[in-house]
Amino acid sequence: AQSLLSAHHYSGNVRELRSILLRALFFRRRRLISEEDIRQVLATLQPPQPEGAVGELTDRAAQQIYQAIARGEVDFWRGVHTPFSDNRLSRDVVAALVELARRDGAATMPAIAERLRACNPRCDTPEERKVFFKFKNFLYKTVRINEE
Numbered sequence: 001a002q003s004l005l006s007a008h009h010y011s012g013n014v015r016e017l018r019s020i021l022l023r024a025l026f027f028r029r030r031r032l033i034s035e036e037d038i039r040q041v042l043a044t045l046q047p048p049q050p051e052g053a054v055g056e057l058t059d060r061a062a063q064q065i066y067q068a069i070a071r072g073e074v075d076f077w078r079g080v081h082t083p084f085s086d087n088r089l090s091r092d093v094v095a096a097l098v099e100l101a102r103r104d105g106a107a108t109m110p111a112i113a114e115r116l117r118a119c120n121p122r123c124d125t126p127e128e129r130k131v132f133f134k135f136k137n138f139l140y141k142t143v144r145i146n147e148e
Contacts, residue, residue, distance in 0.1 A: 004038045020045070061089075062096035069117050076118035081138060094143045109136055 001024075010016050023041040024033045068074050080097060083089035101115040110121035110132070119131040139145040 001033050001035045001038045058092045058096050061093045062100055066097055066100045076116040091143050095145055098145050
């Protein structure tokens with residue numbers, strides 16, 4: 001169980017580890033949390049992946065948006081938030097976009113925010129903190145991105 005937990009990719013936030021352990025506690029079959037208990041919890045955390053043509057379109061759309069953000073043509077708010085809010089972008093595309101940022105080295109939420117040009121989380125002004133909080137809430141609560 002410990003080796004599975006240590007091998008799991010975390011976003012740098014201890015809430016995910018806590019959530020996994022709590023779920024394992026509730027569903028364990030024995031007195032101790034086993035490897036199988038952790039494996040079952042981790043399996044439930046993986047969002048279903050789009051299949052076939054839908055999956056290819058999702059990946060292609062996410063890649064195009066990610067490249068436009070990288071080139072500075074759009075930022076997160078114009079390229080992701082607004083289209084999602086207008087129902088022109090699916091949750092799966094946003095999740096794939098976050099995954100692209102993670103694969104590109106953005107392991108934490110502040111790094112993802114910078115990579116997607118949402119804000120500068122290192123800036124300590126109240127306005128930038130508010131924008132970063134809005135970014136995190138959008139991903140965690142609206143789109144329901146996992147904290148992986």
